[in-house]
Amino acid sequence: MTGYALRRLGVGVLQLAAITVLVFVVMRFLPADPVGRLVGFTASPETIALTRDKLDLDESLPDQLLIYLGLREGDQSPGLLQGSLGDSWNTGAPVVDQIAQYLPVTLELIILAFVAALLVAVPLGVLAAVRGSGRLDAGIRFYGLFAGAQPEFWWGLAFIFLFYVTWQVAPAPLGRLDFLTAPPPRVTGMLTVDSLLAGNLAAFRDAAAHLVLPVVTLAFVLTGPIIKMVRQNVAKAMASEYVLYARGCGLPTRQIAAYTFRNSLAPSVTLIAILFAYMLGGAVLVEQVFSLGGLGQWAVASVLSFDFPAIQGIVLVITVGTLLVLLAVDLLHARIDPRVAR
Amino acid sequence: MTGQAVPIAPPTPGRWRAAARARRSPLLLLGGAIVSVSLVLAVVGPAIAPYDPIEPTGDVLVPPPALGDIPSLIAQTIGGSLERPVHWFGTDQTGLDIFSRVLAAPQVDVLIGVAATALALLLGTTLGLLAGYFRGRSAGFIARASDVFQSIPIFVLAMIVVVFTGRSTMAIIVTLAILYTPIYLRLTASEVAAQAARRHVEASRAIGNRELVTAFRHVLPNALTPALVQASVTIGWAILFTAGLTFLGAGVRPPTAEWGGMIASGANLLILGQWWPSLFPGIAISITVFGFAVVGDRLEARFRG
Numbered sequence: 001m002t003g004y005a006l007r008r009l010g011v012g013v014l015q016l017a018a019i020t021v022l023v024f025v026v027m028r029f030l031p032a033d034p035v036g037r038l039v040g041f042t043a044s045p046e047t048i049a050l051t052r053d054k055l056d057l058d059e060s061l062p063d064q065l066l067i068y069l070g071l072r073e074g075d076q077s078p079g080l081l082q083g084s085l086g087d088s089w090n091t092g093a094p095v096v097d098q099i100a101q102y103l104p105v106t107l108e109l110i111i112l113a114f115v116a117a118l119l120v121a122v123p124l125g126v127l128a129a130v131r132g133s134g135r136l137d138a139g140i141r142f143y144g145l146f147a148g149a150q151p152e153f154w155w156g157l158a159f160i161f162l163f164y165v166t167w168q169v170a171p172a173p174l175g176r177l178d179f180l181t182a183p184p185p186r187v188t189g190m191l192t193v194d195s196l197l198a199g200n201l202a203a204f205r206d207a208a209a210h211l212v213l214p215v216v217t218l219a220f221v222l223t224g225p226i227i228k229m230v231r232q233n234v235a236k237a238m239a240s241e242y243v244l245y246a247r248g249c250g251l252p253t254r255q256i257a258a259y260t261f262r263n264s265l266a267p268s269v270t271l272i273a274i275l276f277a278y279m280l281g282g283a284v285l286v287e288q289v290f291s292l293g294g295l296g297q298w299a300v301a302s303v304l305s306f307d308f309p310a311i312q313g314i315v316l317v318i319t320v321g322t323l324l325v326l327l328a329v330d331l332l333h334a335r336i337d338p339r340v341a342r
Numbered sequence: 343m344t345g346q347a348v349p350i351a352p353p354t355p356g357r358w359r360a361a362a363r364a365r366r367s368p369l370l371l372l373g374g375a376i377v378s379v380s381l382v383l384a385v386v387g388p389a390i391a392p393y394d395p396i397e398p399t400g401d402v403l404v405p406p407p408a409l410g411d412i413p414s415l416i417a418q419t420i421g422g423s424l425e426r427p428v429h430w431f432g433t434d435q436t437g438l439d440i441f442s443r444v445l446a447a448p449q450v451d452v453l454i455g456v457a458a459t460a461l462a463l464l465l466g467t468t469l470g471l472l473a474g475y476f477r478g479r480s481a482g483f484i485a486r487a488s489d490v491f492q493s494i495p496i497f498v499l500a501m502i503v504v505v506f507t508g509r510s511t512m513a514i515i516v517t518l519a520i521l522y523t524p525i526y527l528r529l530t531a532s533e534v535a536a537q538a539a540r541r542h543v544e545a546s547r548a549i550g551n552r553e554l555v556t557a558f559r560h561v562l563p564n565a566l567t568p569a570l571v572q573a574s575v576t577i578g579w580a581i582l583f584t585a586g587l588t589f590l591g592a593g594v595r596p597p598t599a600e601w602g603g604m605i606a607s608g609a610n611l612l613i614l615g616q617w618w619p620s621l622f623p624g625i626a627i628s629i630t631v632f633g634f635a636v637v638g639d640r641l642e643a644r645f646r647g
Binding site: 019023026027032141142145146148149150151153157158160161164274278281282285296299303306311314315319322323326 | 369490492494496497498499501503505506507508578582586589590591602605609612613615620621623628631632634635639
């Protein structure tokens with residue numbers, strides 16, 4: 001088991017290196033002009049040359065990569081191996097600090113959204129599979145298809161229009177707290193957690209209220225694919241011979257469903273993990289609509305302003321997150337089914 | 343389900359069979375209708391729009407007509423007694439006619455979806471055929487490549503490529519095509535591997551056909567179904583992706599009529615109670631993508647059992 005975990009971890013590090021280099025090279029090959037964006041298009045040739053030098057863009061591609069990795073001295077040093085992701089070309093702030101600021105926002109949003117989506121989608125998926133081919137099954141499938149095919153940013157706006165503009169029961173979609181609420185001292189960066197740790201119930205209520213609509217919006221579109229996966233996997237298990245045997249023995253459907261649920265859990269967990277990893281960057285639309293200031297929004301701003309170090313840092317943190325989630329799932333599988341680890 | 347008697351339908355002539363199936367699946371009929379309309383609009387949308395979709399009309403932020411006025415307005419439109427066409431969905435803050443823009447947008451959204459999917463289908467099935475047919479030599483590489491691909495932050499990478507190459511329609515099409523190619527590669531490769539073991543493939547080899555001829559002529563046609571079934575779903579995803587990118591300001595450039603961009607430009611007005619600029623394009627995306635998803639789902643249910 002330990003050997004398997006280490007082997008998987010090693011492969012993960014190689015993947016991370018491959019993706020880091022890939023993004024590094026792709027960004028520099030595409031026809032983007034970060035210097036022009038930074039100094040303006042009317043800047044003098046000297047300014048442009050100076051900026052290019054400061055950003056190491058006058059170095060050859062392999063040299064730029066070596067500097068980024070921290071294997072060579074350059075203006076952009078220190079590099080990755082010295083534990084630095086560089087400074088943002090836009091704000092000058094260290095990329096690491098910005099990750100620490102934005103990542104918890106996204107994590108808080110997607111963790112809550114996944115919990116909400118699973119609470120709704122798993123029972124519905126199991127129900128649809130167990131009841132097979134009835135009106136209930138058709139209804140749940142219809143809902144799943146619909147939810148999985150929706151533009152979440154538009155639903156977010158629709159919810160804002162109904163609950164904030166029309167009925168005025170939701171807070172303004174302008175961030176994570178009201179202007180008048182003092183934020184709790186920063187521990188995890190997730191406001192709901194930090195406010196509870198500080199025992200600040202007013203801040204907790206405010207943070208939670210600001211999260212309701214974003215979480216509901218994201219959870220709504222997530223229920224689509226989750227219902228489909230759970231339903232398919234449970235239906236497959238329901239068609240197996242041990243279920244036929246259990247039926248033959250006269251066991252009640254409820255009990256049979258409980259058996260199949262455990263057996264169909266494993267494949268569902270993998271797909272849900274992949275979906276979760278995708279949401280690290282994919283939650284951007286909901287973040288944008290509710291101005292939450294998460295990782296995705298920062299990614300959009302960085303890409304639009306050609307902020308290479310920031311983009312590189314974002315790709316790195318999302319890739320690490322993805323690899324960790326997939327690793328955790330694989331280890332979980334190996335735990336459930338020892339044949340996997342061999 | 344296992345253990346239950348399955349009624350065997352009597353054979354029916356082909357012509358009736360399609361109609362009978364459609365009657366049994368009203369959902370497929372609905373999805374098919376939505377898909378057909380959106381495909382037609384992708385071609386003729388801008389031409390049948392009452393106003394030029396990117397030319398301001400001079401009427402700024404006109405709300406849509408009240409529900410009660412609509413019948414008489416329709417009658418007047420048909421009778422031709424109106425000086426200028428009605429703003430059925432109102433106008434936006436620059437005076438663009440929203441109805442015309444909603445009709446014209448499929449020429450961007452649906453076209454990108456169809457083109458990206460067609461390209462991914464072409465690339466993915468070709469590579470998948472080779473990978474599945476010459477399984478021994480390629481299996482390891484494909485498994486490794488798909489592992490790496492799985493952990494790439496897709497959304498960010500797509501955004502980088504589209505923005506850095508100037509946010510052209512072509513850039514979006516190619517990016518999405520590359521993004522979706524692995525799906526078709528995997529679907530085709532596994533189906534090809536199953537087909538390659540069949541007798542007629544062996545026969546083709548036995549009469550001396552070259553490997554590539556056997557692969558393309560005798561394996562591929564039988565292995566295309568899963569990929570073709572997936573196409574409808576992928577078109578829907580691509581439309582959502584395009585609209586999402588443009589909503590973020592990282593997709594096609596304004597003032598191009600595009601649903602996601604229209605929603606973005608109407609988003610700020612929403613707070614002021616002006617809901618129509620973002621409502622109608624949203625409904626258009628919602629219905630269109632749902633239509634493609636339904637068709638994909640029903641086809642999948644039919645061909646994969």
